[in-house]
Amino acid sequence: PIQQMHAWLIFALATVLLVPIALRALAPYLWMDVLYFGDLLRILVKFVSRRRKRPLFFVLDRFLEQTAAHPHKTFVAFEDESYSYTYTDKRSDKTANALRAQPGYRAGDTVALFMGNEPAFMFTWLALAKLGSPVALLNHNIRTKSLLHCFNCCKATVLIAGPELKEAVEDVLPSLKQQGVTVLLMTKHCDTPGIESFSDKVDEASDTSPPRSLRSHITFKSPAVYIYTSGTTGLPKAAVVNQNRLLTALAVLSSNGVTSSDVIYLNLPLYHTAGFIIGFIGAIETGSTIILKRKFSASQFWDDCRKHSVTVVQYIGEVMRYLCSTPKKENDKDHKVRLAIGNGVRAEIWREFLNRFGNIQVREFYASTEGNVGFINYAGKIGAIGRVNFFHQKLFPFTLIKYDTERDEPIRDAHGLCVESPKGVTGLLVSKITDIAPFVGYAQNEEQTERKRLRNVLKKGDLYFNSGDLMRIDKDNFIYFQDRVGDTFRWKGENVATNEVSDILTLSDCLREANVYGVQVPGHEGRIGMAAVTVNEGAQFDGSTIYNHVVNYLPSYARPRFIRIQVLEVTGTFKQMKVKLVEESFDPGRIQDPIYILDDKEKSYMALTAQVYSSIVSGIFRL
Template sequence: IDLVCMLVRFLSRRRRRPLFLVLDRFLEQSVAHPDKKFLVFGEESYTYSYTDLQSNKIANALRAQSGYKAGDTVAMFMGNEPSFIFTWLALTKLGSPAALLNHNIRSKSLLHCFNCCKASVLIAASDLKDAVKDVLPSLLEQNVTVLLMAKDSDTTGIQSFSEQVEEATDAPLPRSLRSHVTFKSPAVYIYTSGTTGLPKAAVVNQNRLLTALVILSSNGVKQTDIIYVNLPLYHTAGFLVGLIGSIETGTTIILKRKFSTSQFWDDCRKYNVTVIQYIGEVMRYLCSAPKRDNDKDHKVKLAIGNGIRAEIWREFLNRFGNIQIREFYASTEGNVGFVNYTGKIGAIGRVNFFHKVSVESGKCYDTELDEPVRDANGLCIETRKGEPGLLVSKITDIAPFAGYAQNEEQTERKRLRNVLKKGDLYFNSGDLMSIDEENFIYFQDRVGDTFRWKGENVATTEVSDILTICDCIKEANAYGVQVPGHEGRIGMAAVTLTDGVQFDGSKIYNHVVKCLPSYARPRFIRIQDAVEVTGTFKQIKMKLVEQGFDPGRIHEPLYIIDDRVKSYIPLTAEIYSNIQSGNIQL
């Protein structure tokens, strides 16, 4: 019933004239609750009214820039801080799409992301000045206006913007400035994590932003709730769920600069947090932290996010109490999503009537050819219940796929044609799923992460999960590497060790032999000080895959499985040479 009500509300908003956008919902909230806390950041708090006026000042200061006109795309290069939210609201008031740059990227990657969206202005946080200086010559060559959220700037070409904002009027912006905006207009550009190469700018249009309003309210979040947002605002989870979802409900946001395991529950207690956001790794970090007597002493009643593994899910509930976990599945650019409303551990949702209309999930996938399996007529073959397959969703007016900015090649790679009949068009999620007899849907792995060895598919997430159960391994990143003279790719894992614990080759050997079939056991293990991840904790595999298992290229401890001694033993240059020459068969 709640979902039907929300659908009716969404459709009625779609019919309103002039256009009703997310900004209009924020303005409604600031009129209805001007003195309510919208944002809390450390010891500072900002009301709806203050946020509205401050965003007016930023918008008016920006209008005064000679290199900018209302509607131009603006790139935001900022971390989780109040000015991120004030600036984004200012841009929406000016009808300008915002490119949300990951504040961790530098040099070539930063320029690549900036150039994706054809922005004319870059607004950067004061602490990112050095990163901006690195790429400044290229920006100035393109006549980009570079604004720094600081009181002063001693660098030619970088203007101090804070002073201009302070002096600007807080008068409301005329609606006519955004009269060009339609539901199909880009609202924000959100970048994919770049786990397998340079990030791509996914276009999130105004309609998609409007649908994101319901994410929290459809999960029972109310105006009286307090949400803890510590995931990056430049990414989908922090921005669409944490920020946009809270604008609909009128919830107070507790904004954290970044996730901290040690401060997480103390913050929840300090601010009386009732709703938390997660991605799978966050839950794992919380569960692996030392136990405390007050683990269940908090007011959190709902956790909403994605990527939690079944065993971590159970451990989390066991340790931190009766918290409703709402696991969902969605991607920044995708046209399909699921929510697990029932709390079925391990599932990302359930296929219902609405999905059956628009989703054809589970097409057979050939991981070696990296494409769906097709029949004699060239159409995709559907998987049976319980079998992993590629999740695809029909591209329609109701479920569109906007693609990636300035990247037609990558956009086309996400389009799948001739799926059920000749000439049809589907979105390729790039994710392998399975559906059980009760229609619950489970995430298996990402296409490209799954590899094939000895004629069998190996899911890297499963291998990583199994390895981290072993008490001497803290984190594991599994992937496939090529071996001369062998088809497919053989399993390898980069791992970090539990603090104060030595690598125990025979213990890990016994563990993987017991838990994994022979083809899925990692033949090589590489010990790292830290597993490299993106800003949203996705593991980066590309560099590891390229480096393979060559001890000449890798200066970290390397081990190879040895069935004769039932252990992982050091991988020497001599063993490597024998593998390369074919003297050792794997």
């Protein structure tokens, strides 16, 4: 018996010691998967309990809970001012009451917010939530036609603009006046007829809370915000983010281990999903403090983080690269930042960032404003956007399907169904549209909404969301972003729709056809815009006229940086030959056609010389 006992003890000891070793060797990420599943479960339980509350519980209610829990805590710090949760609450009450006094506004009307990053953006959004109004978040870089299009998409009756955008509003004022739109400018005084000053009215308004009855009409399906995306074609589209989706999004920061003791550095635009949902709405969930910046500055980034004891930062791929390309300093690792959340960082930049700035946990994720699937790289595997596991697949069924990039469409088998990509092979990410993973679509744009729906994917009659993104899954189940398909490319963190840019180029007098595509530039993320164009018969290419045209119609990131004059080649099916053009890029040594480069100093498109080309490739000339 004693020998038996010894044998059992040795066996038990060996099991205790060997099982973890065996698990680490055979399933190295199992523990992380289990922890992630626990996170998912917790989020789901919290979400379901909130959905059951009566009266209905929305993001605004979470903000009111946080204000009651820590009234004097700083909610947002901006430049030299800081505003507590109570101040924010009261200022949003004053804004709501000032707005109710405007003759052109009724509680519940859609309002467009055309503002840069400033606390008034947040106060105004909370005010509109209190009034039950959906809010369209307009990109403050858009002008004229694009601005009017975005404004009209969401059927807003009021436009609230930041003071620095007065000229942009004046450009479209005749059209807004014609539609009877109320235009408010966040200043104390405005002498432009048709534009009312608004800050003075907010200062004078009462700070009593507007009655809850003003938002009693809202359901989980009501639109909360419209966020604009240059999806795959056409002018920017208003993705409808409903109350239910916003409530789901509340969990993003807390699921990454962010708590109320964290200080979040928010320098991404508030009109974007990342800045608005992850930064602003995420901080409401966790009760954190936000350090708000007008815009990203690589030179001020770490000094700001040190000054404000920042613990969490947000990024897009370019942010990391800009930070890595600043001159090295002795105190690069001297900061309290422990977590960076974002997307679009390349593996080599990720490694460089960690080597230089210290042991910061990087949480890379993948999501799109209107999409119904997302991934998070909870294991911290460098280069991956997330990890695929059984639980995730059950909740959000998705697959990668084979895609023909030449014909710009999914490959189908003899039965007309899509073909799944095996592990290690790049495929198009598609995700099943279900009750848990719905696809709401775009406001006033059924045609574009339908374009994102893919039918008969794995069996007849099924319905999937087409992400437009090519992905690859490795043998360890990590998923990697490869590229966008066909008609869209990313530059400076923005999606650029090639068809929209083509349409705008051909509106100019001298161009007959334009084929727009993205080309890679050494040392830069994403792709920069290039256009192959044909000139109208009898017309001359005029660089300064085209420059003025694109500046009037397109935000800076969407303006084609290179223009190639050619007789447009089309394929047998009259598909424009993008693949070949992308390969040839903008190298004047490979291309016989004249090539021009956009020059902001000269306010024109200038001939691209071999010398300028080599300075771009070597990184001397910054784009």
